[in-house]
Amino acid sequence: MATKSNEVFIPLTGVESEHCALIVDKGLSKISGLGNYRVELNNSRAVMDNHGPENILQAVNTIKDLGYGVTTVKKTFPVLQMTCASCAVSVESMVKSIPGVLQANVNYATGTLSLEYVAGLVTDQQLRQVVQSIGYDLLLSENTETNDLLEQIQLEHFKSLKAKTTWALLLSLPVVVIGMFFMDMPFANEIMWILSSPVVLWLGRGFYINAWKQVKHRSANMDTLVALSTGVAYVFSAFNTLFPHFWHERGMHAHVYFEAAAVIVAFILLGKLLEEKAKGNTSSAIRKLMGLQPKVVTRINTFGQSEEVLIAHVAVGDVLLVKPGEKIAVDGEVIWGSSYVDESMLSGESLPVIKTEGKKVYAGTINQKGSFKFKANKIAGDTVLAQIIQMVQDAQGSKAPVQKLVDKIAGIFVPVVLLLALISFVVWNIFGGDDAFSQGLLSLVTVLVIACPCALGLATPTAIMVGVGKGANQGILIKDAESLERTQQITAIVIDKTGTITEGKPVVTDAIWLDADENAKDILFALEKQSEHPLAEAVVRTLGERKAVALQNFESVTGHGVTALWENESFAVGNLRLLDGMHVHPTDELIAQAQKWAEEAKTVVWYAGRGQILALIAISDTVKPNSKMAIADLQRQGIAVHMLTGDNVHTAKNIALQMGIKHFKAEVLPDQKAAYVKKLQAAGEVVAMVGDGINDSTALALADVSIAMGKGSDIAMDVAKMTILSSDLSKIPVALGLSRATVRTIRQNLFWAFIYNLIGIPIAAGLLYPINGFLLNPMVAGAAMALSSLSVVGNSLRLKYKK
Secondary structure (H helix, E strand, C coil): CCCCCCEEEEEEECCCCHHHHHHHHHHHHCCCCCCCEEEECCCCEEEEECCCHHHHHHHHHHHHHCCCEECEEEEEEEEECCCCHHHHHHHHHHHHCCCCEEEEEEECCCCEEEEEEECCCCCHHHHHHHHHCCCCEECCCCCCCHHHHHHHHHHHHHHHHHHHHHHHHHHHHHHHHHHHHCCCCCCHHHHHHHHHHHHHHHHCHHHHHHHHHHHHCCCCCHHHHHHHHHHHHHHHHHHHHHCCHHHHCCCCCCCCCHHHHHHHHHHHHHHHHHHHHHHHHHCHHHHHHHCCCCCEEEEECCCCCEEEEEHHHCCCCCEEEECCCCECCCEEEEEEECEEEECHHHHCCCCCEEECCCCEECCCCEECCCCEEEEEEECHHHCHHHHHHHHHHHHHHCCCHHHHHHHHHHHHHHHHHHHHHHHHHHHHHHHCHHHHHHHHHHHHHHHHHHCCHHHHHHHHHHHHHHHHHHHHHCCEEECCHHHHHHHCCCCEEEEEHHHHHECCCCEEEEEEECCCCHHHHHHHHHHHHHCCCHHHHHHHHHHCCCCCCCCEEEEEECCCEEEEEECCEEEEEECHHHHHHCCCCCCHHHHHHHHHHHHCCCEEEEEEECCEEEEEEEEECCECCCHHHHHHHHHHCCCEEEEECCCCHHHHHHHHHHHCCCEEECCCCHHHHHHHHHHHHHCCCCEEEEECCCCCHHHHHHCCEEEEECCHHHCCCCCCCEEECCCCCCHHHHHHHHHHHHHHHHHHHHHHHHHHHHHHHHHHHCCCHHHHCCCCCHHHHHHHHHHHHHHHHHHHHHHHHCC
């Protein structure tokens, strides 16, 4: 049976029974105007009539709200030929109108489209056709050379723009000289017409072509303003040159404004050239990251011979040779040799890291003096470097909450300016006196020229690009613009102790064995080997290699320890609470010793079996060198620091005293961390949670800003809004400072962009003329319009050089 052409298919996940299908069916029935629909359990999909993007979006959100999933695709495409912020708004609205597109963001500063759509409902070609229909284009290439291709296109565009600008300035200069100083020379108008025609009609043709495309779709952007202003000035001047008597017969002078039309085009081209250069500087961080991966590597073939191959030909399991000074191409594990590796470009840490057999190496890091071979474990988009690049790109392409308001303003900005220009023209013609028409025309041209939606469109994304890029260079990965904006509002920070304040590499410092039987040690080794607790590793390392003991009924008791049976006897290792459950009670001497160790900030582990205490072990986790300074820095910024730990009260208190932390809680279970975050939020605090991103996932998810501390492939990028690659706590005050500086820059940019337009447009319309006789020259307006965008981008670039 053929499917109806107006049906759409929404792929479902988690709908595994008829009951689930009925729940989805009932949920969809509550959507008004949905039309015909059905839920197909066997095909794992919902089928519905295509009544447009809104209905599909409603259906997807309903399915997700019911606890089921919809298979979606997230992609980012470079958008070509955008010239202003209004272009970005036009592309975004057109893409959102495609049925199946759930989210779409167009970032003018990065020139990218980021979107999420229902799998199977949208194709790349469909996206491209829609974007092309309004005069723009998408770069769809998805091979390994995409970035090189995009860079080549951008370079060619820049060269073309540079050539156009140069010629426009050269041809406009004599027009300005004649128009200002030699208007009475023979054939002055004709010479200016000849010189300005190639500037307006050829070098500036892009403005007219794009403006016409906008008109066809009942839209308008900056090209519309430029095309109208220069076009009106040029046509009016050409008419006056050919038919001067038309005005002479009416007792008026036949004014020409060829110099205004030519110079406006030249200045706007110059502004765009400088803007492109400045925008290129804002994305320098991402280019730097992309440049870390070499294009050619040395591979050891099956015969043991070395051969140079392109990185695209490297497969998982290949053995690669890294020579002194070379960049490491992919993620892997050292299998021969040793060397120091500079990982500063990933972690922000300046000291090289020793790499020996069994150690992990990461793409983009730089080998120092030694040579080594390593086995490739992760290639292409799976490497840590690729993940970082993708994360930075996503963050730079995301929109801060304030940008949504700016986008709305940019969407109506051009039509409003057109209306104001017409009002200005009409008012001049009514109240302008003898030269009313000419002055009205100049006023119309000047208003159209000086209005600048680009400054508004660039205000937020350029600051976000620089802020996110600067963070990446310092080993601070920020997930999106919203997180960056939210970070500067933090009032309280909750920090997990182990691995965050401390090194997270505990070692056994003391041990009292009441039964030193080798068999008891073998059982302890087996218990701790199966345990996932970080302290267990310290015990395993201390015991060394021992024979394997088969345990039965192994059980991990969250927050307490582990238990198991061996030859029908119970054994346990953990805290005192665990021993209470086994009805094993230590002597007063052992409790006193445990208390003494606890007061020294050591964690005490009890080992019991056969109904008695077998051993008492003290484990210490050293504090990171920068932790105290970082916490003091946070407190100086007025942020309340809270420390949570699963350790005992004595250890927690000792660490808190060392660090100068007033708020701490010991013996905290994972779910209690989440409750602690909720409690702070209920008290009105904006809470950041700092943890490893895995054990603390619930608390991280609840926090206003989640910060994962980790390095390499162990970092939980998907969990946290922010990731500190180096695990250095001192990076958090840096991240907070960067957030504040970025938000401050956004506000400055928006202030100047709004003020510029609010002041510039009325002056261009002639508001000051009745007061002091001042009228703004269209050429000056063109220069001011170009400079407004540059000032915004320039202000954003200042972020790069702030400490």
